[in-house]
Amino acid sequence: MxxxxxxxxxxxxxxxxxxxxxxxxxxxxxxxxxxxxxxxxxxxxxxxxxxxxxxxxxxxxxxxxxxxxxxxxxxxxxxxxxxxxxxxxxxxxxxxAAPRFHSRLNAVSKKYVYVIDNAAVADPFRRKYAFHHPGRLDIEVMRAAAAYMTGEHDFRSFCSNKKMKKSTVRTIYGITIERKGEEIHIVVDGDGFLYNMVRIIAGTLIEAGEGTRQPAEISDILEHRDRAFAGPMAPPQGLFLMEVKY
Structure with a gap:
C-alpha cells in the first residue's frame, strides 16, 4: 500500500x-x-x-x-x-495521513472570505487581492440579505454549471459581513460549495448593498433554481479559501 x-x-x-x-x-x-x-x-x-x-x-x-x-x-x-x-x-x-484520507471527500466544512476594496480610489497594492467597488454599500442591508441564504437550501441559482446533474443542495452555516477600514469582508462558512457559488453570493450581496436588490428577493432567487435570477459573479481576485475542516 x-x-x-x-x-x-x-x-x-x-x-x-x-x-x-x-x-x-x-x-x-x-x-x-x-x-x-x-x-x-x-x-x-x-x-x-x-x-x-x-x-x-x-x-x-x-x-x-x-x-x-x-x-x-x-x-x-x-x-x-x-x-x-x-x-x-x-x-x-x-x-x-491515514491511508483512506481524501482532502475533498472527507471535508465537512469550508470557509471562504471575499474582500472588497471600498475606498474611493483603488489601492494599487491590493488590486490583485480585493475587488474595487468605490460606491456606497449598506452593510446592514447586505447582512439582512445574507440571512436568507443561511441554512440548508437548493443553491442551483448560485451555480455557474448549468449542466450540474448532482444535488445542488448545500448548507450555509453562517455569513458574516464586516467593515475593516476601507475594506469589506464577506465570510461564508458552509458544508460545501458549487461551481462559482461564493463569487455569485458575493455579487448578489453587493447588489443588495447598492440598493438594487431587496433582501427578501433572495428567497425568490433560491426558489427559482435558475442562475439567471441571481446577481453577477464577483471578480476572482477578492476570493480566498481560508479554512477546511475535517
Whole structure:
C-alpha cells in the first residue's frame, strides 16, 4: 500500500489558471506541485485538493493529499516542495495521513472570505487581492440579505454549471459581513460549495448593498433554481479559501 501524505498550502492565485490540472495548460497550482513531487519521488503523482479554486483565486489554507510508494519524512517533503515550487506557492505543513484520507471527500466544512476594496480610489497594492467597488454599500442591508441564504437550501441559482446533474443542495452555516477600514469582508462558512457559488453570493450581496436588490428577493432567487435570477459573479481576485475542516 502506498503512503498517504497531507499538505496545507498557501498560494497567490493571481498568475495561475486555477487549481485544477488542465490539458491545454500546465499553469495550474496542481500541475506545478505534481511536477515537483514527480521529480522528488521518481514516480507519477496525482494530488487531490479540498477544492478547485478558480483562476485568480487565492488560498490561505488549501488542503491536499497524495500517495507515493516511498516512506518519506514529512519535513523533507515540505522542505523539497518549498525549495522547488514558485515563491507564490508555499507548503505550510506536511504530515502523514491515514491511508483512506481524501482532502475533498472527507471535508465537512469550508470557509471562504471575499474582500472588497471600498475606498474611493483603488489601492494599487491590493488590486490583485480585493475587488474595487468605490460606491456606497449598506452593510446592514447586505447582512439582512445574507440571512436568507443561511441554512440548508437548493443553491442551483448560485451555480455557474448549468449542466450540474448532482444535488445542488448545500448548507450555509453562517455569513458574516464586516467593515475593516476601507475594506469589506464577506465570510461564508458552509458544508460545501458549487461551481462559482461564493463569487455569485458575493455579487448578489453587493447588489443588495447598492440598493438594487431587496433582501427578501433572495428567497425568490433560491426558489427559482435558475442562475439567471441571481446577481453577477464577483471578480476572482477578492476570493480566498481560508479554512477546511475535517
Amino acid at each position: 502506498k503512503n498517504n501524505y497531507m499538505i496545507i498550502l498557501r498560494y497567490d492565485g493571481s498568475r495561475y489558471d486555477g487549481w485544477q490540472k488542465q490539458g491545454n495548460t500546465s499553469n495550474t497550482i496542481q500541475a506545478r506541485i505534481e511536477s515537483v513531487l514527480e521529480k522528488m519521488t521518481g514516480e507519477p503523482v496525482e494530488i487531490a485538493g479540498s477544492g478547485r479554486t478558480d483562476a485568480g483565486v487565492h488560498a490561505y489554507a488549501q488542503v491536499a493529499n497524495f500517495h507515493i510508494r516511498e516512506n518519506l519524512d514529512p519535513g523533507e517533503i515540505k522542505r523539497y516542495l518549498n525549495e522547488y515550487l514558485p515563491q507564490d506557492i508555499r507548503v505550510m505543513s506536511a504530515e502523514k
